[in-house]
Amino acid sequence: MLSSDDADWxxxxxxxxxxxxxDYSSHTCGAESFELIGCDKASLASLPRDGIYTLVYxxxxxxxxxxxxxxRISEDGSLDSFRGGAPTERWQEVxxxxxxxxxxxxxSVSMRSSLVGCRAEGNRLYGCHATCRNGTLTYAGTFMAEKWEPRAGEAEASGLRLxxxxxxxxxxxxxxxxxQGHAYVVSIPRGEEPGGLSVFDVSDKAAPVLRKRISLPTDNYWNGVWAKGNALYVASADTGVVVFDISNPAEPRQVRSFPGTGPIDVHTVFVEGERLYGMSPGPQPKTLIFDIQEPTAPRLLGEYAEPGAADNPWVVGYPHDALAFEGRLYINHWSSGYVIVDVSDPENTKRLGSYAYPYATSHANAxxxxxxxxxxxxxGENWGAHLxxxxxTEPARPKRIGGYELNENVSIHNMVLKGERLYIAHYQNGVRVLDVSVPENPKEVAYYNTYRETDPNRGESFYEGAIGMRVPGDGYLYVIDTSRGLLIFPEP
Structure with a gap:
C-alpha cells in the first residue's frame, strides 16, 4: 500500500x-539569454549584497x-562563490x-551556468537560471534564493558543549x-583535492590526535563508513565497499573491495549483526546484502532492487541510505520515498510497503x-526537507503521526536515534537534539550552531555544515562539519 502526504516542496x-x-541548440547562457520584461528591476537595489544564499531551481x-x-556574494567580490567555484562574471548594479x-x-566539455535577478523581496531574490553544455542549453527555468542567517533568538549553543x-x-x-578508541572520517573530493580516510585517536576527547591519512589515486570518493570487529567498511563511488583490517586501529590495512565484479558506486553502508548492507545508486540502483560472519571477507548473499529502478532511475530513484532492524530493511529510495523490505531471506527479499510523497528526496532514517x-x-535532502x-508497526500501511521542521532554505541530513533522543545533523542549522519520548510531538532539547560564514569553503554548496554524526555510547556525540571537520560534544 502506498501512503502519501504533503511534499517537502x-x-x-x-x-x-x-x-x-x-535557440536552445546554440546558446550562450549569458546575460543576453534572458528576457526581463515584467521584472521589477528597481526592487533589486534593496537586496543584501553581502552573504550566503541558498536557492531552489x-x-x-x-x-x-x-x-x-x-x-556567495560580497560588496567587493572577495567572497564570491557559485556552483562550487569563483564566478567568471558578475554584476550587481543598482x-x-x-x-x-x-x-x-x-x-571535451565546457559548462556554463547563470542566474539573473528579476525581483527582490527582503532577503529573497527571484529570477531565472540557465545551464549550457558545449553551447547547448540543457537546464533552464526560474529560481528563488534566500539569504542564510542564524536562526532568530539563538545563541551559538544550548544544551551542548564543544x-x-x-x-x-x-x-x-x-x-x-x-x-576501538578511534574516529574514522571519510571524505569526498573538493575541487582538485582528493577525498579519503582520516584516522583520529580520540582516547582524549579534548585533544584528538591524527594518526593516519589514506587516499587512493583513482578511488577516493568515500561517502560512508561503518565497522564490525576488526573490519572497517568504506562506501566507495568507484569500487563498491572497500574493506580495511583495523586490528591495529591507528593503521588501517586495505584488504580488498567488494563485490569485486567491476566498477560500482556504493553511496552508504550499514551493519546489523552479521549483515552488511551497501546502498548502490549505480550502474543499476540496488541494495547489496553481504554476510560478514568473517568480517574482513564479506560474502554476497543477495540484493534488493526497487521495481523499475533499472529502467527509469530518474523517476523510481535509487537507494541512498538504509537502516536494518529486526529482519526488515528501511530504505531511503530517493524519489520513490521510504521503502520497507523483508530481508530475513536475502535470496528472496520482499517489498512490504512504502511511504511516498510528492517531490520526494528520501535520504536518511532511524x-x-x-x-x-x-x-x-x-x-529528505532538498529545499524544504524536514523530519x-x-x-x-504495520509495514504495509505506514502512517505519519508527527514531524519537525525549521526553515525551508536549509535541509536536514543524517540522524541517529538513541533511546528517546534523536540526533540530527542539520547542515547550516548545525546539530539538533530532539526528545522523541512522545513520537507525535518531537521537542528540541539542545542544539549547537556549527555553521560560521567565515569558515573556509562556505557558500559553495547547498549541502554544507553539519553532515555526519555518531553516538557510539561512550558518553559523547561525534559530528562532522564539512568545513570545521571533527567536532566532539559530551552527550546532553
Whole structure:
C-alpha cells in the first residue's frame, strides 16, 4: 500500500516573470539569454549584497522538477562563490543582478551556468537560471534564493558543549564511525583535492590526535563508513565497499573491495549483526546484502532492487541510505520515498510497503520501538526537507503521526536515534537534539550552531555544515562539519 502526504516542496508556479530566450541548440547562457520584461528591476537595489544564499531551481518541464544550490556574494567580490567555484562574471548594479560561471569538467566539455535577478523581496531574490553544455542549453527555468542567517533568538549553543574540534586535511569530510578508541572520517573530493580516510585517536576527547591519512589515486570518493570487529567498511563511488583490517586501529590495512565484479558506486553502508548492507545508486540502483560472519571477507548473499529502478532511475530513484532492524530493511529510495523490505531471506527479499510523497528526496532514517509501536523517523535532502515521524508497526500501511521542521532554505541530513533522543545533523542549522519520548510531538532539547560564514569553503554548496554524526555510547556525540571537520560534544 502506498501512503502519501504533503511534499517537502510545493509547486506554486514560476518564481519570476523573466524567461530564457534564444535557440536552445546554440546558446550562450549569458546575460543576453534572458528576457526581463515584467521584472521589477528597481526592487533589486534593496537586496543584501553581502552573504550566503541558498536557492531552489525550478525547471520549465511539466511537471517541473527542482534542485537546490547556493551562491556567495560580497560588496567587493572577495567572497564570491557559485556552483562550487569563483564566478567568471558578475554584476550587481543598482538595478540589476547577474552571476555566471564557466568551467571544464573534462577536456571535451565546457559548462556554463547563470542566474539573473528579476525581483527582490527582503532577503529573497527571484529570477531565472540557465545551464549550457558545449553551447547547448540543457537546464533552464526560474529560481528563488534566500539569504542564510542564524536562526532568530539563538545563541551559538544550548544544551551542548564543544569538547574539541579537529580539522580534516583532505577533501570534504562527510561521515564518521567511532570504534576501538578511534574516529574514522571519510571524505569526498573538493575541487582538485582528493577525498579519503582520516584516522583520529580520540582516547582524549579534548585533544584528538591524527594518526593516519589514506587516499587512493583513482578511488577516493568515500561517502560512508561503518565497522564490525576488526573490519572497517568504506562506501566507495568507484569500487563498491572497500574493506580495511583495523586490528591495529591507528593503521588501517586495505584488504580488498567488494563485490569485486567491476566498477560500482556504493553511496552508504550499514551493519546489523552479521549483515552488511551497501546502498548502490549505480550502474543499476540496488541494495547489496553481504554476510560478514568473517568480517574482513564479506560474502554476497543477495540484493534488493526497487521495481523499475533499472529502467527509469530518474523517476523510481535509487537507494541512498538504509537502516536494518529486526529482519526488515528501511530504505531511503530517493524519489520513490521510504521503502520497507523483508530481508530475513536475502535470496528472496520482499517489498512490504512504502511511504511516498510528492517531490520526494528520501535520504536518511532511524527506527525504534516505542511501547508496542514501531516508529520510524524519515527525512529528505532538498529545499524544504524536514523530519517525518511514521508509525510503521504495520509495514504495509505506514502512517505519519508527527514531524519537525525549521526553515525551508536549509535541509536536514543524517540522524541517529538513541533511546528517546534523536540526533540530527542539520547542515547550516548545525546539530539538533530532539526528545522523541512522545513520537507525535518531537521537542528540541539542545542544539549547537556549527555553521560560521567565515569558515573556509562556505557558500559553495547547498549541502554544507553539519553532515555526519555518531553516538557510539561512550558518553559523547561525534559530528562532522564539512568545513570545521571533527567536532566532539559530551552527550546532553
Amino acid at each position: 510545493a509547486d506554486t508556479g514560476r518564481y519570476a516573470a523573466c524567461r530564457v530566450i534564444g 525550478r525547471t520549465e518541464h511539466e511537471p517541473p522538477y527542482i534542485n537546490a544550490g547556493s551562491f 538595478e540589476g543582478f547577474f552571476l555566471t560561471r564557466t568551467w571544464n569538467p573534462s577536456s 569538547a574539541s574540534e579537529s580539522f580534516v586535511e583532505q577533501g570534504e569530510p562527510v561521515d564518521i564511525y567511532v570504534t 527506527v525504534g520501538k516505542f511501547g508496542e509501536r514501531l516508529i520510524a523517523f524519515e527525512g 517525518r515521524v511514521l508509525d510503521v
